Amino acid sequence: MKPFGYVAAKDSGHAVALLAEYGKGAKVLAGGTDLLADLKNSPHPPPDVMVDISRAADLKGIALTDAGLRIGALTTHTEIVDSPLIADTLPALAEAAVVIGAVQTRNLGTIGGNLMTCVPSMDSGPTLLALDAQVTILGPSGRRTIPLSELFVGPRRTSLGFAELLVEIVIPKKNVGKPSAFQKFGLRKGQALALVNAAAGFWGGDGVFAEPAIALGAVAPTVIRAPKAEAWLAGRPISEEAMAEAGRIAATEAKPITDFRASAEYRLDLIAVLVKRALAGAHARVTPNQKDLAS
Amino acid sequence: MNVTLTVNGELRSASVPPETTLLVLLREHFMLTGAKTGCDIGDCGACTVIVDGKAVNACLMLAAQADGRTVVTIEGLATREGLHPLQQVFEETGALQCGFCGPGVIMTAKALLDENPSPSTQEIRTALAGNLCRCTGYVKMIDGVHEAAKMLQSTETPALAAPQQR
Incomplete structure (x- = not known):
């Protein structure tokens, strides 16, 4: 790696003070798994000072x-x-x-x-x-x-x-305690970036999708929610058909790209499947009176 | 900067530039070349060492971040009494071919067995997902971890036997 300075922060307050002191040349180092790997391959100059927060x-x-x-x-x-x-x-x-x-x-x-x-x-x-x-x-x-x-x-x-x-x-x-589940699809089971990932949660103790929430990754510039699919689900009786339809609606809310890992069309198909699976996974965690117990 | 850490039971110090990784510290300052430099970006696992009981990629940790910690490398496994069961089984069964990935695989497997003395095949496969081997196809490694787990639970293992048996 190209040379950089290093300073260890004792706690969060110290880290902020160090970041303010060193200004734009400073970079926060936590686990380092992204940052150090990126630095080794980067054509750009390294940060002046690495502010290591890993002991805070x-x-x-x-x-x-x-x-x-x-x-x-x-x-x-x-x-x-x-x-x-x-x-x-x-x-x-x-x-x-x-x-x-x-x-x-x-x-x-x-x-x-x-x-x-x-x-x-x-x-x-x-x-x-x-x-x-x-x-x-x-x-x-x-x-x-x-x-x-x-x-x-x-x-x-x-x-x-x-x-x-x-x-x-x-x-x-x-x-806290809301039944929810996460799904990821990568090219391998281990050590792969998501082609698409998805999470879903809802309260289902009354047999309907209450407060449904759906979020998607790798299909837009940032991780996004799928508000249309959520609105369509809200209040509907829980069924596999409804989960599948919510997946199809969620796919209309994303803007995936085609890259060397997968095409946009493939990612759209994956959204529908993963949302359905995430909703099913959340449903498997539903128990009666769960919401009352949580709040 | 100065770093001081326990490596294979011994307190070691070195003066290194801040951008030195734990892997470079071990290999080029302490001359412990068992941990290998493979991809150097955390994909291949050839640099795996155990830091405070956890398997980590030594290429993705700064030497400064290892200051004060306890590190175990492949060089720290064998004792006077013999090889560690993982080393012994891997050698006897041909679980390695070229051997480049071996130190990383064995350290990952050791960290697994330290936490989970009798892992399932799936648990072994999951643990080894970050150790790439281009020779073997992994099957003998997975069998070897099972075998070493059994040996570790028996008292017949030379490396674990009482010194008076020598």
Whole structure:
């Protein structure tokens, strides 16, 4: 790698101070699985200073708080896969984490890094977006919270401003325990980028799709929701036919591209299939009175 | 910058430029060339080492990020009493051919067995998904991990036997 400077942040506040001090020449290093791989192949000059946040303990951890399920940005994919709390409340998050990269990269890579790299095929995005996740951002003027949807601007572009740091992801309390599921289709089972991925969730205790949510990855410049499919589903009796139709509607809401991995037409077909499967996966997690127990 | 870490049970230090990866530190500063430089971008797994109990790509971690941590490489597996069961089985059954991927495969398998002493075939396959081998087709490796798991659970294994048996 080309030479760069290095400074380790003790905690999130220290990281923001360092980012402000070093300005545009600074780059945040978390798990490094995207950043270091990119740097090795990049024709561009490296950052002046790498601000290493990987030891900032306040950025780690998974916990239930008054606001909901809080996941520190530095939480690794393996920690999400192994979390009893996530297995208990939102197993769809583990379904998404366990198909990222391979064991070695899941042990290093972080959920915050996956969001901040902001590639459209990120596997962390759809489930979080479908669950209306909020993200907390720390900057020189303090903390702010925005919906995850407002973090994503475009491929590899987020809305973070000068010296700002993603510190945590919070799934709002109303959605903790919401039956949901994640689906990914790649060219291999291991270590493959998603051709398409999808997440879906709904409350189904009354036999109808209540508060349905559908999110798609790798089919638009950012991870997106499928609001038309959601609106069509809302209040309908749960059936396989309805799940399939929601998949077909969701496909009309995406704008996939053709690249060396797959054609746009193939991706449109995949959307319909994966949305149907995600809805079925969510349905398998529906139990009576679930919503009352959650809130 | 100075980094100090425990490598195969020994405290080691080096002064390295910040862009040095853990892999370069191990291979070029500590002369531990078991972990291999393959793709160098985290796809092939040839550089796999165990850091604080977890298998990681040494090519995707800065040496600075390993400061103060405990690293185990393929060189740390064999003891005076003999090879680690994974090494022994892989050697005896021809689970490797050219051998380039071997240190990475064995370290990934060791991390798996440390956490899960009797994994299913699917669990082994999932664990090894990040270790590419262009020779073998993986079947003998997967069989070998099963076999090593059995050996580790028996007391007959030379590497684990009591020293007085020497």
